[in-house]
Amino acid sequence: MEEEQAKEQKRVDEVIDKIEKQKQHTQDLYDKAHTETSSVEKNYVQNAKVNLIEADDRIETNAEIQQQKGLVARAVENETILQRQINDLENLKKSPYFGRIDIQDPDEPVSESLYIGISSFADQSGDFLVYDWRAPISSIYYNGTLGPVQYSTPAGTMQTDLKKKRQFNIQNGEIVHMFDTNETVGDEMLQEALGEQNDEYMRNIVATIQKDQNDIIRDTRSDLLVVQGVAGSGKTSAILQRIAFLLYHSRTSLNADEIVLFSPNKLYSRYISDVLPSLGERNMRQLTLAEFFSRRFEGMHVESLFDRYEKQVSLTSEQQALQDWLEGEDFMHLLEQYTLNLNANNIKFTDINLDGTVFFKKEDIQNIFESFPTSMRVSERVLRTKNQLIKKLKQRIKLEIQKDWVQERLEDVNEENYHDIVGKRHFKSFEEEKNFIGASIVQKKFQVIDDAIFNNYFIDIYSQYISFMNSLDVSVNISNAWRHHIDEFSKQLELHQISLLNATPLLFLRDLITGGGGNRKFQHVFIDEMQDYSVAQLMYLKHAFSKAKFTLLGDSEQSLFKDITDPNELLKKLKSAFDVRRARLITLNRSYRSTAPITNFAAALIPDGQKIEAFNRQGDLPKIILTNSPRVMSADLQQLCHEELKAFGTVAVLTKDMAESEQVFNILQSSLHPTLMTDGDRSLPKGVVIMPIYLAKGLEFDSVIGFNVSQENYPTELWRGTLYTIASRAMHHLTLISQGNVSPLITHLDTNLFGMQTSILPK
Numbered sequence: 001m002e003e004e005q006a007k008e009q010k011r012v013d014e015v016i017d018k019i020e021k022q023k024q025h026t027q028d029l030y031d032k033a034h035t036e037t038s039s040v041e042k043n044y045v046q047n048a049k050v051n052l053i054e055a056d057d058r059i060e061t062n063a064e065i066q067q068q069k070g071l072v073a074r075a076v077e078n079e080t081i082l083q084r085q086i087n088d089l090e091n092l093k094k095s096p097y098f099g100r101i102d103i104q105d106p107d108e109p110v111s112e113s114l115y116i117g118i119s120s121f122a123d124q125s126g127d128f129l130v131y132d133w134r135a136p137i138s139s140i141y142y143n144g145t146l147g148p149v150q151y152s153t154p155a156g157t158m159q160t161d162l163k164k165k166r167q168f169n170i171q172n173g174e175i176v177h178m179f180d181t182n183e184t185v186g187d188e189m190l191q192e193a194l195g196e197q198n199d200e201y202m203r204n205i206v207a208t209i210q211k212d213q214n215d216i217i218r219d220t221r222s223d224l225l226v227v228q229g230v231a232g233s234g235k236t237s238a239i240l241q242r243i244a245f246l247l248y249h250s251r252t253s254l255n256a257d258e259i260v261l262f263s264p265n266k267l268y269s270r271y272i273s274d275v276l277p278s279l280g281e282r283n284m285r286q287l288t289l290a291e292f293f294s295r296r297f298e299g300m301h302v303e304s305l306f307d308r309y310e311k312q313v314s315l316t317s318e319q320q321a322l323q324d325w326l327e328g329e330d331f332m333h334l335l336e337q338y339t340l341n342l343n344a345n346n347i348k349f350t351d352i353n354l355d356g357t358v359f360f361k362k363e364d365i366q367n368i369f370e371s372f373p374t375s376m377r378v379s380e381r382v383l384r385t386k387n388q389l390i391k392k393l394k395q396r397i398k399l400e401i402q403k404d405w406v407q408e409r410l411e412d413v414n415e416e417n418y419h420d421i422v423g424k425r426h427f428k429s430f431e432e433e434k435n436f437i438g439a440s441i442v443q444k445k446f447q448v449i450d451d452a453i454f455n456n457y458f459i460d461i462y463s464q465y466i467s468f469m470n471s472l473d474v475s476v477n478i479s480n481a482w483r484h485h486i487d488e489f490s491k492q493l494e495l496h497q498i499s500l501l502n503a504t505p506l507l508f509l510r511d512l513i514t515g516g517g518g519n520r521k522f523q524h525v526f527i528d529e530m531q532d533y534s535v536a537q538l539m540y541l542k543h544a545f546s547k548a549k550f551t552l553l554g555d556s557e558q559s560l561f562k563d564i565t566d567p568n569e570l571l572k573k574l575k576s577a578f579d580v581r582r583a584r585l586i587t588l589n590r591s592y593r594s595t596a597p598i599t600n601f602a603a604a605l606i607p608d609g610q611k612i613e614a615f616n617r618q619g620d621l622p623k624i625i626l627t628n629s630p631r632v633m634s635a636d637l638q639q640l641c642h643e644e645l646k647a648f649g650t651v652a653v654l655t656k657d658m659a660e661s662e663q664v665f666n667i668l669q670s671s672l673h674p675t676l677m678t679d680g681d682r683s684l685p686k687g688v689v690i691m692p693i694y695l696a697k698g699l700e701f702d703s704v705i706g707f708n709v710s711q712e713n714y715p716t717e718l719w720r721g722t723l724y725t726i727a728s729r730a731m732h733h734l735t736l737i738s739q740g741n742v743s744p745l746i747t748h749l750d751t752n753l754f755g756m757q758t759s760i761l762p763k
């Protein structure tokens with residue numbers, strides 16, 4: 001093998017040499033482009049100066065400046081592309097590839113070796129020295145074991161014989177390790193990758209993608225792809241690799257701005273933000289559900305998932321039943337039914353006001369609406385009403401121009417705002433010019449009316465929603481909670497607040513009535529941590545992104561405070577709710593994040609944990625520390641943090657809610673200078689970090705300390721998901737600390753799965 005390695009190193013050196021040459025060439029092109037940009041820019045500045053001196057030439061110069069601006073933009077873009085190529089080549093130089101496959105096609109006498117890396121690289125004569133990992137042929141590297149293999153290409157399925165598979169770890173141009181493997185992607189490389197400590201940013205997994213993950217990444221057929229994957233199975237990693245794959249696969253028809261990822265929180269958004277750039281791709285758009293809602297409800301405060309978690313614990317069974325109903329598919333269908341029966345008399349029209357006086361009366365708006373045939377859909381009638389109102393607004397503007405206040409303002413127009421208003425226009429008469437300027441003055445004042453019409457403010461959607469709720473016949477077992485829910489909605493409205501439960505149906509109702517809310521630009525929507533979304537929310541997102549394919553990923557076991565939904569059940573529900581042709585469920589049961597003892601412990605916490613397959617990485621048993629008083633627990637916790645910090649850069653203390661996190665913060669504040677994370681935080685510092693579990697969703701830490709896992713704190717089944725999610729955040733070390741008896745969820749476990757210790761403080 002040593003000889004082989006020397007041979008491979010020689011090839012690496014040769015390839016790097018060629019990459020360096022290519023880089024030099026690109027650098028020359030870049031320098032030339034840069035000089036060009038500078039000269040275009042200089043030109044632009046000079047023209048801008050002329051513009052200031054010769055006021056009469058303004059209009060003409062303006063056009064020229066626009067043209068110059070375009071030139072600058074193009075030159076800059078050209079420069080950016082070249083800069084990116086240089087960066088890519090620089091990265092490729094450090095580690096040009098990570099895999100090699102030797103294949104022999106049926107009619108070929110000898111095999112050929114193909115090398116696989118993050119991006120492709122061809123030499124001057126066009127020979128591929130490195131293949132992009134996303135090229136059709138590269139799928140063999142991830143999928144195939146030695147022997148006959150198939151791979152799909154745009155021209156159909158191809159057959160070949162896989163003779164050899166080799167993996168490399170190349171750092172700064174040197175082969176650190178190489179392995180030959182018969183497996184899909186062998187364990188050695190994975191061991192190496194997983195044994196490392198956690199970074200501030202998530203890394204790509206391109207060199208070690210596993211077969212089942214590869215299925216997710218390369219699926220281009222499904223309209224709805226649902227991935228149920230146990231904690232640490234690489235769902236988030238797979239999403240990001242999938243995005244990179246899709247961008248490559250549809251290079252000409254898909255760009256990163258047409259992909260949106262719904263992420264659980266802002267910490268996560270930042271944590272994953274480096275993966276796509278490291279694969280040479282731009283990041284997709286990212287949104288949290290809270291951000292999505294707050295954009296759609298301007299001026300309102302929509303409850304966040306976090307506010308909701310904090311409340312969720314104390315729900316009665318009636319409230320829970322009500323919540324399930326409100327969040328289900330049926331409730332959304334009831335809304336659709338309701339809008340079918342809307343007419344001029346039961347739509348809640350409302351006046352449009354200007355400066356406190358009525359501008360369009362609701363009765364007039366209602367009459368306009370009524371003038372359109374009842375055979376039309378409500379949304380169509382609303383749209384026509386809108387157009388009619390805009391026409392009326394234009395007439396009102398015409399009349400208003402003659403009013404004294406406008407005439408007075410006309411006299412105040414100076415040269416500066418004259419040009420702003422008039423632009424390049426030429427007028428036939430002074431009268432025409434005056435009217436034009438007058439109209440623009442009035443338009444400015446009436447802008448709020450225009451906006452109100454545009455945004456459908458002539459329908460009071462909140463009253464409409466109340467009327468919808470009042471129209472429903474609910475079953476007796478939730479009727480009290482239901483009345484309370486309706487009252488509460490009105491009360492919150494006065495405070496400009498909307499609960500998460502109402503946000504989705506409200507938006508849906510608004511869209512159904514006004515025909516708005518759709519966003520057809522997006523081609524792919526990804527939702528991570530899907531178990532935190534209700535079916536109603538998912539349905540709404542499907543409605544809002546109607547042209548998009550959906551990839552939903554999550555782990556039903558990581559539901560916090562909620563019963564687990566069987567993934568097959570969920571797929572069935574979604575398939576009917578989404579009304580799609582090609583739906584597919586992929587299940588990932590192998591967990592990579594944690595050492596085997598941690599994964600086995602976490603798996604034992606949940607009922608069908610035996611399905612979880614731990615990756616064979618050794619480490620210490622999870623430790624449970626029993627203390628008998630708040631004072632001892634505090635002292636132990638401090639001691640523990642100090643010890644863990646000796647081995648790891650970050651230690652996370654995870655709690656079940658914010659109140660507990662604050663408690664921990666007070667305990668550790670003076671001795672450890674910890675950071676208490678909140679909803680709005682975007683980055684994770686080093687040292688001790690404290691947060692409630694819902695903020696740690698999707699994240700991982702070298703060392704996790706679960707705070708107070710006592711019987712009192714985690715009394716029942718309802719807490720399983722929380723405990724499981726806490727335990728599964730740990731990569732290398734897991735410690736749970738308890739004051740008083742430990743939760744029955746833990747005491748029921750096989751005692752070989754953890755070590756138990758009373759206070760760690762020296763006596």
Ligand SMILES: Nc1ncnc2c1ncn2[C@@H]1O[C@H](COP(=O)(O)OP(=O)(O)OP(=O)(O)O)[C@@H](O)[C@H]1O
Nearest residue numbers: 205208209210231232233234235236237592593698
């Ligand atoms: N094929 C792989 N090669 C190398 N590392 C991997 C691979 N798959 C997963 N990992 C690593 O395992 C860890 C967990 O992955 P990831 O966060 O994507 O899992 P997840 O399923 O989204 O987890 P969770 O649901 O618990 O948040 C990460 O550190 C990731 O880099």
